[in-house]
């Protein structure tokens with residue numbers, strides 16, 4: 339009920355207010371009846387009330403209330419909206435890191451109902467949770483004797499530290515005591531498990547001898563952490579996994595980005611296979627970075643260690659849900675991921691797309707030009723690597739209009755222009771991007 343007092347309403351104003359349809363009448367509109375089934379009545383009623391308010395304020399005609407409410411309905415009952423990532427950062431943490439492949443999205447939908455995640459349908463007997471996804475992961479990394487999956491990379495580290503090092507020492511190089519992002523500091527996380535950190539070396543130089551001098555009866559494992567979001571250059575030195583493997587204690591390597599094998603475009607980025615071959619006992623990684631899958635944490639390595647982690651009581655608190663398992667398996671076995679495609683995109687093709695889009699938009703009177711640009715991997719992967727790219731350059735005011743449009747587009751600001759970088763935009767989204775720019779030009 340509208341409690342506002344309208345002082346000295348004019349005759350015309352009162353008349354408009356009387357013509358505003360009642361909520362229950364609007365809700366009988368078949369489009370809104372159907373929407374209520376999809377979105378719940380709360381969202382539909384909120385859209386109707388908003389439209390009635392706009393009619394009361396004279397922004398729309400009273401007859402337009404139903405149409406306005408229908409147009410304002412959210413696409414889904416979930417609060418998260420799909421956006422186009424035109425930032426030029428392939429794995430943007432604020433945009434949910436890796437976009438799932440069509441195969442992974444389909445697998446998630448199929449697994450949404452009751453599913454055989456922990457049941458063998460042939461025998462009718464309980465089976466290992468997520469066994470097919472784990473088999474797919476093991477299949478992609480034959481160097482790993484065993485694998486396990488938890489909720490994210492941080493959970494993988496917590497589980498390793500808790501199960502293997504509580505009350506003992508983790509030996510770690512001073513140059514690898516990193517903050518991953520948003521205040522998440524890896525040393526704090528490790529210490530929170532009850533493990534003690536034994537720091538060795540200096541910020542810029544740490545040798546195998548430094549580690550050797552620190553390893554003793556209290557050592558649970560040596561931890562190597564990939565500095566995934568910065569680079570130290572100049573007078574630097576780190577000890578290789580192979581050298582550390584000779585120390586006689588387990589070597590755990592947090593590679594971060596989840597590359598399973600070397601990537602030709604990212605020669606400096608560590609991968610699980612190479613680390614295991616070099617002698618790592620356990621590798622931890624994220625699923626939603628360069629692997630291009632759902633948020634999860636991968637643990638790959640020696641049977642004895644992985645089994646100890648999987649059987650630890652904490653593993654139950656960190657276990658992944660069926661939707662993650664479905665998406666992970668489809669990522670591992672399915673076609674090229676959007677992340678891999680974006681990494682591999684040919685700069686000439688990107689430039690061609692930018693020129694074509696700019697020409698079409700300029701024909702509509704929009705101040706836009708195609709420019710060369712450079713994209714980055716982001717999301718804790720391949721620091722310092724730039725990927726040649728192409729972008730649409732628009733006046734700065736477009737940034738806000740694009741973000742708040744019907745199909746939100748997130749670009750980046752550079753030298754007073756709004757750049758829409760195409761490297762992380764799949765080519766099939768070019769038309770949506772053009773529509774979003776046209777819509778932003780009108781607002």
Ligand SMILES: *Cc1c(COP(=O)(O)O)cnc(C)c1O
Nearest residue numbers: 490491492564566593594624718
């Ligand atoms: C990203 C990252 C993490 C954290 O992984 P999440 O999946 O975000 O929890 C840990 N270590 C390294 C080296 C990383 O790059």
